[in-house]
Amino acid sequence: MGRGELTDRAWARIEPLLPPVSGRGRRWRDHRQVINAILWKLRTGAPWRDLPERYGPWKTAHERLRLWTADGTWQRILDEVIVKDDSVGEVEWIVSVDSSVVRAHQHAAGARKKGAVPPRSRNAVEGEGLGRSRGGLSTKIHLAVDGRGLPMRVLLTGGQAGDNPHLMPLLDAIAVDRIGPGRPRCRPEVVIADKAYSHPSTRQAMRQRRIRFISPERDDQIARRAAQGARGGRPPAFDAEVYKRRNVVERCFNRLKQFRDLATRYAKRAAYYQAELTIAAIILWLR
Template sequence: MLSRGDLTDREWAVLKPLLPTSSNRCGRWRDHRQVINGIIYRLSTGCQWRKLPARFGPWQTVHKRHVLWSADGTWERLLQHVQAVADAAGNIDWNINVDSTSIRAHQHAAGAPTSPPAAPPGSSKGASVLSSLARTRAPAVVPGGGGAAGEALGRSRGGLTTKIHLAADGKCRPLSLVLTAGQRADCTLFEAVMDKIRVPRLGAGRPRKRPDSVGADKAYSNSLIRSYLRRRGIRHVIPEKRDSRTARWRRGSDGGRPPGFDKARYKARNTVERAINKIKQFRAVATRYDKRGYVFLGTVTAATLLIWLRS
């Protein structure tokens, strides 16, 4: 399956030049390939960190490496590089689609402290750096309130949930990710998802941020989203809600023209649903076990990186 298996030689050759070669701590990094393979194992199985097989080294090392790379943006930088290589080869379909999915959170995901603890006296410099990064990281985690909501956790009758808002290209691969509490409406995060699309150029030039077209379901059907896309010159296919259509008819000639709708283009919206299915093949994503929002975002980003590497 997509989520299983260690890094192949080809995949490792892509990631190796991009990984840090020195550490803020005394001593050397443990072998990056071994640690990443441990992270992949945990992604695919959803097991507890302390239950990692011994072949991946100390579980504390694997866990701390994942938390550090989630905090300092290493996972995101790796993902952007892989996307840039694909874009340079003309391998990205820029007819994108936007949607969201709810993730059930395990009961152990609750109870995170209101602020990351400071490094204890006598700890290594790396621990203090991680603590400061955790306080400022995760611009793609939208709190929506304090407490559990501050870690992108929402409460409902079904329990704690997190919502992943994403945009996917025409080949079922996520281009951008934003986390919120599970009760947040899809339409309120549309601009945040679009603004997170940023595919760098391998050579000179600005990163590409504007797709050729955008498809979305009726949850994104409102005048603010249509105006946003119109200002940016992006063609869009979003069906009109029945109540909006009725209100426009009631106003007569003052109601304006109906929005354009391309049925053939709208059929391609299934690509974002299939991208969600790919992400949820990873059990550590299908159920949230991470307490901190930025760490769970790193988990989802690492899973997305594997999707791009193995597509």
């Protein structure tokens, strides 16, 4: 086992969730070798054609990434890993959310608008998730993590997109199935967010969902409420001690961006870049 490759323990968790190696037609190249090839690409950020010979043909690894992105295999693996941890009570439902902008390499631009096969996962990205700002092309990663800082859901938008409008879609994507009967769990106990998510409509939506929302109020909102006097109402409740736990989402971003292929976006298709984020999330859960 080389550096950064799947451990025996991680492979034992993943192997039952993958399609069979042999079936109708030619026998597939060993799944573990191909996944290790994809992990090498994520870790180094090198072009596919520079893949070392020990991992086999680079086209095989790229094609496997494409196929399993289209049929939702990566997302199913992540879901199963989270379900297994939740069944033994290890998932902490104190969810922290934040976003991070990733610079898109010039090779990430120019994807063909026709002929792309959109993924069938529930996290499918509309468009290619690229935005243009003063810094050039960029993509914004919206991330929700549990209380231990492990990624629950990832959402991609253009780099110029705001944080607050994408909070509810990000939380709506969280759905952890049960081992036995029962509906998936979708509602966190607490959601922790910074000032970018502090908005009256967001707080009202959280109250309707019976989710405790902890986010500091912005200065302009405080001034507006003070100007209204008694009609401004009371300030929203804020627990400073619980808010200190928000740093887990920042640490998760740091761990994700240790994969150099994620720290800078090289993939033309947003679906492939999101699949790479999902694969990195799987590795973090299996460590």
